[in-house]
Amino acid sequence: QFEQLERADHERDLLRVRGSLRSISEDVAxxxxxxxxxxxxxxxxxxxxxxxxxxxxxxxxxxxxxVDVLMFVDRDGRALWSRVRDPETAAVVSTPPALREQLRxxxxxxxxxxxxxxxxFWTAYGPLVYxxxxxxxxxxxxxxxxxxxxxxxxxxxxxxxxxxxx
Numbered sequence: 001q002f003e004q005l006e007r008a009d010h011e012r013d014l015l016r017v018r019g020s021l022r023s024i025s026e027d028v029a030x031x032x033x034x035x036x037x038x039x040x041x042x043x044x045x046x047x048x049x050x051x052x053x054x055x056x057x058x059x060x061x062x063x064x065x066x067v068d069v070l071m072f073v074d075r076d077g078r079a080l081w082s083r084v085r086d087p088e089t090a091a092v093v094s095t096p097p098a099l100r101e102q103l104r105x106x107x108x109x110x111x112x113x114x115x116x117x118x119x120x121f122w123t124a125y126g127p128l129v130y131x132x133x134x135x136x137x138x139x140x141x142x143x144x145x146x147x148x149x150x151x152x153x154x155x156x157x158x159x160x161x162x163x164x165x166x
Contacts, residue, residue: 029116029131036133036149045135045146069152071103087125087154099123103150106132127155
């Protein structure tokens with residue numbers, strides 16, 4: 001009987017963890033699509049809006065938008081700009097080369113224009129829930145021609161444990 005109670009507790013914990021991860025993943029996917037399906041981003045990736053970052057990614061953006069990783073990739077797979085909010089210091093820093101390569105390797109070949117691809121991978125900062133989407137104009141036209149946007153959120157073990165009540 002004790003083993004059955006233990007098993008039931010573990011199953012309940014697993015359901016809470018899965019639910020929390022799903023919620024984080026859906027939130028990051030919504031946020032990346034907000035930026036990917038926007039005329040300003042589309043123009044930036046095409047080279048037609050050089051002030052895009054200054055106009056749209058101000059100090060505090062990462063904290064306000066609840067995102068730890070942001071990267072813009074052009075049609076040739078080059079990272080035009082990428083930054084990471086360090087989970088320990090909250091400082092926004094250049095994306096380490098290994099993480100930048102992981103993010104550039106996200107496969108969008110089977111993803112529709114309105115969809116995103118998301119997942120989790122391990123980084124030097126810990127687990128990262130990420131989402132990526134093709135850039136398009138706000139009306140949905142032009143998808144896949146200019147590049148893509150990647151966003152991510154690090155899983156902080158302490159906060160995650162509290163959220164899932166583990």
